[in-house]
Structures are given as C-alpha cells and as structure tokens.
Amino acid sequence: MSLKIYSTLSRKKESFKPLKKGKVNVFVCGPTVYDFSHLGHAKTYVQFDIIVKYLRHLGYDVFYLQNITDIDDKIIKKSHETGEDWKELSKKYKEFYFEDMNSLGVDSVTKYASATDYIKEIISQVKRLLEKGFAYKISDGYYFDLSKDEDYGKLAKRTTLNAEDSVSRIDENDEKKNPGDFCLWKFKKEGEPSWKTDIGEGRPGWHIEDTAITEKEFGSQYDIHGGGLDLIFPHHEAEIAQMESISGKEPLVRYWMHTGFLNINKEKMSKSKGNFSTIREALKSYDLGILRYLFASTHYRKPLDFSPESLENAKNSYERLKNICENLDDDGKLNEESLGDFEEAMDDDFNTPKALQVLWKLVRDDKAKGKYQVIKKIDEIFGFKILEKTKIELPQELKELADEREICRKNKDWKKADELRNKIKSLGYEILDGKDGWEIKKF
Numbered sequence: 001m002s003l004k005i006y007s008t009l010s011r012k013k014e015s016f017k018p019l020k021k022g023k024v025n026v027f028v029c030g031p032t033v034y035d036f037s038h039l040g041h042a043k044t045y046v047q048f049d050i051i052v053k054y055l056r057h058l059g060y061d062v063f064y065l066q067n068i069t070d071i072d073d074k075i076i077k078k079s080h081e082t083g084e085d086w087k088e089l090s091k092k093y094k095e096f097y098f099e100d101m102n103s104l105g106v107d108s109v110t111k112y113a114s115a116t117d118y119i120k121e122i123i124s125q126v127k128r129l130l131e132k133g134f135a136y137k138i139s140d141g142y143y144f145d146l147s148k149d150e151d152y153g154k155l156a157k158r159t160t161l162n163a164e165d166s167v168s169r170i171d172e173n174d175e176k177k178n179p180g181d182f183c184l185w186k187f188k189k190e191g192e193p194s195w196k197t198d199i200g201e202g203r204p205g206w207h208i209e210d211t212a213i214t215e216k217e218f219g220s221q222y223d224i225h226g227g228g229l230d231l232i233f234p235h236h237e238a239e240i241a242q243m244e245s246i247s248g249k250e251p252l253v254r255y256w257m258h259t260g261f262l263n264i265n266k267e268k269m270s271k272s273k274g275n276f277s278t279i280r281e282a283l284k285s286y287d288l289g290i291l292r293y294l295f296a297s298t299h300y301r302k303p304l305d306f307s308p309e310s311l312e313n314a315k316n317s318y319e320r321l322k323n324i325c326e327n328l329d330d331d332g333k334l335n336e337e338s339l340g341d342f343e344e345a346m347d348d349d350f351n352t353p354k355a356l357q358v359l360w361k362l363v364r365d366d367k368a369k370g371k372y373q374v375i376k377k378i379d380e381i382f383g384f385k386i387l388e389k390t391k392i393e394l395p396q397e398l399k400e401l402a403d404e405r406e407i408c409r410k411n412k413d414w415k416k417a418d419e420l421r422n423k424i425k426s427l428g429y430e431i432l433d434g435k436d437g438w439e440i441k442k443f
C-alpha cells in the first residue's frame with residue numbers, strides 16, 4: 001500500500017502525490033503568542049510532528065514550515081491589560097512556545113516564520129488583490145470582497161460561522177459590502193502597533209499573514225496545509241480565497257489536514273474557556289513519552305477526551321512498553337514483516353492507534369527476530385524514547401542495602417546476601433550482579 005491522506009477539501013482519502021517528486025512542502029498554522037501553550041496545542045503539534053517524521057521515514061525531503069502569529073488583536077488586548085509592550089510580550093511567549101515544543105520532542109519544523117517579518121509580502125498581496133478587483137477600501141481598512149469569489153466555502157462547505165470556529169465574529173464594520181468579508185489590512189488605531197506603508201499605516205489581518213508567508217517560502221501552490229479543525233472556517237477558507245484569487249492557480253493546497261480537538265468534559269480545551277492545562281505544568285508530572293503516547297493513541301482527526309484517568313492510562317501503558325523495550329538487545333537484524341505492518345497502518349492516513357497495536361504485537365512476540373531495529377525506527381517517528389534507559393534516582397536506603405550485600409558476597413556470606421536481596425525486593429526493586437558491581441531495576 002502507498003500513502004493515502006484524507007483531505008478536508010475532498011472529504012476523501014487520496015493517494016499521496018507531491019507536486020515535485022520526492023519533495024514535500026508542509027505548512028501548519030502555528031500559535032498566536034500571547035499566553036502559554038496548552039495540551040490542546042500539544043495534541044495538534046505532536047501529531048503533525050509524527051506525520052512529518054513519518055513522511056521523512058518514507059524518504060521524502062520535507063520542508064515543514066510553521067508561522068507564528070506575533071501581531072494580532074489578542075496580543076494587543078493582553079498588552080493593554082498587562083501594560084507590557086506588545087513586542088516584548090509576543091517575543092516572550094514565542095520563546096516559551098519554543099521551549100515547550102523542545103520539551104515535547106517536537107523537532108521536525110524546518111522553519112518558524114513570524115508574521116511581522118513578512119510585512120512587505122503582505123502589502124504586496126493586498127495590492128495585487130486590489131489590482132485584480134478582489135479587494136476594496138473602507139474607513140478602517142482593506143477587505144476581501146466575497147461576492148467576487150464564487151468558490152468561497154469550498155473547503156468548509158459553508159460560508160457562515162458556526163460554534164466550532166476559532167473566531168466568533170468576522171471583522172465587524174457596517175460599511176462592508178458582504179457580511180462575511182474579512183479584513184486584509186487594518187488601518188492604524190490609537191494605542192495599537194502599526195507599520196507605515198504605501199497603502200496606509202496599519203497592521204495585517206490574520207488570514208493574509210499565512211498566505212504571504214507560504215507564497216514567499218513555497219510559491220503559490222504546495223502540498224500539505226494543517227491545523228486544528230477550528231481553523232477550517234474562516235481562516236483556511238480565507239487563505240484559499242486570497243491566494244487563488246491572486247495567482248489564478250488552483251488548488252492552493254493539495255491536501256488539507258485537520259486535527260480533532262483535545263476536549264475536557266466534551267468541550268474544546270482553550271485559553272478563552274479557561275479549561276486548560278499548560279504543557280509545562282503537565283510535563284512536571286508526566287514525561288514527554290507519556291504525553292506523546294497519549295496523542296499517538298488517538299487518530300489525529302479524532303477528538304481526544306482528556307481527563308486525569310486518560311493520562312494515567314497512557315502512563316501505565318507507556319511505562320509497561322518502555323520497561324520491556326529498554327531492556328531489549330539489538331540482534332542487528334530488521335524484522336521486515338513488522339516494519340511492513342507498521343507502514344501499512346501509517347500509510348492509511350497516519351493511523352497511529354493501529355501502528356501502536358503493531359508495536360505492541362511485536363514487543364510481546366518472544367520469538368520474533370529483529371525486533372530492536374523496528375522498534376528503533378518506530379520510536380524515532382513517534383518520539384517516545386522507549387529504548388532509552390530510565391535513570392532512576394535510587395533511595396539512599398537502597399544504595400546502602402546494595403553496598404552491604406556486596407560486602408556479604410565478597411565475604412561469601414550467602415545467607416545474609418540473600419536476606420538483603422529479599423529486603424530490596426520488598427521495596428519493589430531487583431538487584432542484579434554485574435561484572436562491575438550491582439545494578440538495580442525497578443519492578
């Protein structure tokens with residue numbers, strides 16, 4: 001089987017064929033940096049990290065681009081609330097975001113592109129939309145004219161907002177030609193950051209930041225665009241409208257991929273609802289491997305019902321898996337059959353839960369040869385770190401018992417040595433006698 005990807009545009013799984021043989025351009029919407037990232041963000045970014053790592057495993061040369069929204073209404077609002085300069089504020093949270101991604105093992109991104117570094121490209125896009133008659137000017141900025149775009153709605157299959165969308169209102173102004181028209185360039189308002197340009201002083205609208213970035217980095221068409229499903233409308237729909245109107249080329253993106261929400265009590269985890277756990281808080285109690293295991297156990301398009309129990313279940317499964325894997329020896333062979341089963345699961349629209357079943361089956365098969373090499377490949381893609389030996393900080397009492405036992409062994413006092421072994425066992429550890437002294441493993 002070869003790779004199939006479900007595209008939101010066609011609502012079908014389609015055979016994957018990149019625009020240029022062997023090369024894949026992937027763009028995923030990055031965060032708006034005005035607060036700490038939460039576990040909902042972690043789900044989306046870890047799942048895309050696994051997807052990109054799998055594409056690279058298949059041999060594709062992947063350029064994974066992610067934007068950072070570092071100018072936006074939410075940033076300005078927070079800066080007004082806290083009194084912190086908007087630039088300092090967005091810079092600070094951008095750094096926190098990078099730290100969080102690093103702690104989660106998300107290291108597949110080729111380039112992070114901050115919107116404020118693309119003002120020239122944004123202006124160029126607004127101008128071209130004006131020249132082609134797709135945009136117009138009113139008192140507070142330039143807007144996209146939806147009546148000029150018959151295709152608007154082809155991704156979301158709708159043209160109006162509903163509850164799951166990431167915005168609740170589309171740039172309000174009574175002068176707009178059509179209710180859904182969205183802003184491309186917002187004219188300067190008192191107390192807001194702005195750039196002096198030849199179309200007027202102001203700042204970019206949200207949607208045009210992304211098309212300006214992708215046009216500069218990839219050109220007017222590319223392979224994969226991802227994000228959470230709250231971005232389908234109006235954000236991704238607007239991106240299509242902007243870029244296809246400018247270039248006259250369709251489709252802007254060949255495969256549109258959207259992740260399902262991480263929910264809490266059936267509600268999307270979000271900053272605005274206040275029902276969130278930050279990534280850094282969660283990582284204080286749970287390893288990156290546990291969080292990544294939790295996200296890999298749900299298909300990326302499906303919602304994940306998050307609860308303390310779901311985390312504990314992931315922790316238990318992960319620790320069982322790691323306990324077996326970190327003690328495996330490499331026999332230098334590769335179990336082709338299992339690798340084939342893994343690839344078959346992943347080729348089916350990145351079916352990570354099924355791929356995990358393949359991993360468990362292999363791990364449990366006592367007779368299988370070439371396990372280690374397959375597990376290593378899967379581990380590199382999933383980023384679990386299950387082959388890394390866990391460093392356990394032994395309690396002082398345990399070290400003393402082990403040292404005492406070592407002395408007994410040297411003195412050939414086997415009875416006392418056995419008693420001490422049993423004492424260590426009763427504390428939940430196993431003592432092994434290696435040639436360089438004792439080694440202790442947790443049960």
Ligand code: AMP
Nearest residue numbers: 030031032040041044227228261262269
């Ligand atoms: P934001 O900074 O809120 O615009 O979100 C950045 C990315 O994280 C977008 O792709 C969102 O769709 C995604 N995201 C936000 N909240 C969640 C959630 N609860 N579950 C899954 N993805 C989310």
